[in-house]
Amino acid sequence: MPQDTQETKMEPGGYAFSRDGAKLYIRELLTDERLLVSPMLTVEHYDEEEEYPSSTSMVVAASELFAKAPVAAIDADIAERQATLADLNARINAARSEVYTVERDAKQQIEKLANFPKxxxxxxxxxxxxxxxxxxxxxxxxxxxxxxxxxxxxxxxxxxxxxxxxxxxxxxxxxxxxxxxxxxxxxxxxxxxxxxxxxxxxxxxxxxxxxxxxxxxxxxxxxxxxxxxxxxxxxxxxPQHIRDTSAAHHFEARQRSIAKMEADLAALRARYEAEPLA
Known part of the structure; x- marks a missing residue:
């Protein structure tokens, strides 16, 4: 349904909008039903956008102009799907954030583990x-x-x-x-x-x-x-000094063991010789 053109009074120096949403500069009210307008243009100036009216003018019927930009009517099914899509995008962004956090924490843990090779x-x-x-x-x-x-x-x-x-x-x-x-x-x-x-x-x-x-x-x-x-x-x-030290230790240990066994044998022999056979 068209917007009411009388909601906001259109005057020279003001703005209006066409049915396709184009912004127009009102130069002159020719009659109650006709206006002289120029399309608004946008240019970049020092990294900022500036608007100015075109030098081209045209006469349009007041009934074809609106004080506010027209808004496209959206089917309820489309609106519902757009809401669903927005929700899915929000979930995707949340999941990406969670994955990023997990990857960041995992990287930190790996960096810590790198200090301990085992x-x-x-x-x-x-x-x-x-x-x-x-x-x-x-x-x-x-x-x-x-x-x-x-x-x-x-x-x-x-x-x-x-x-x-x-x-x-x-x-x-x-x-x-x-x-x-x-x-x-x-x-x-x-x-x-x-x-x-x-x-x-x-x-x-x-x-x-x-x-x-x-x-x-x-x-x-x-x-x-x-x-x-x-x-x-x-x-x-x-290492040779270790092998030599170990060999000397074992040689001395064997010598002590032999000496002990010989002493035990001599004592046993003396005891047997001192005992009568019958």
Missing amino acids: FDRLIDYLDGKITHFVVSDYQHAALIKTWDEFAVYREDGRDKGVKLLTLFGSSNGDTEWRLNDYRDGSGINRVCQPCTSEEEAKRVVGEWLGVAWKKFEPSRPWFIDGAIKSANMYGFPV
Whole structure:
């Protein structure tokens, strides 16, 4: 329905709108039914838009002009769909914001984990990439075991799942992996290092042995026996001064053992000789 042209009085120097929504400048009222108008133009001036009337003028009927810009009538179904679309766009924007927040937080967590290399193994563990472990036991400073040998819990010859793998750490950044004997976390937890290949496991063995050589105490050479066994098993060299000190310690220990056995034998012989045969 056309707007009432008399709602706002049209006067020279004012504005009116055509049926197609064009803004017009009213130059002169020719009669009560006719007006002289010019189309309004928009230009950019110093990054701002300015309006001015065109030099072209035309005569139009007052009945064809409106004091307010016409508004297109929209079907109720279209309006409903537009509202639905607006709601969907709002949800999409909210979801994008949530994804951005999650990605930002994940990036921050990854940056934190990057300061602790052992956390990389956690991702590998979740991805099923762990194939070997380097283990410390009573006789070896570093022993390579496969996933099935070390991580799988068996009962009555059947697989019962995976043992409990735990990452221990302190506030200063020191961390170490430990694997419990049982799935429920009971039993002894053994120091270990998860690896994604046998080659990586051998590199870890070399690193562990390097630490053992640095911690070697000549006054307590027996503590290095496990490292020497692991080095001999996997073909790693043993520093000569450590091997010599260990060999001398074992030689002296054997000599003491022989001397003790000889003394015990002599005492036993003397006792038997002192006893009558019948």
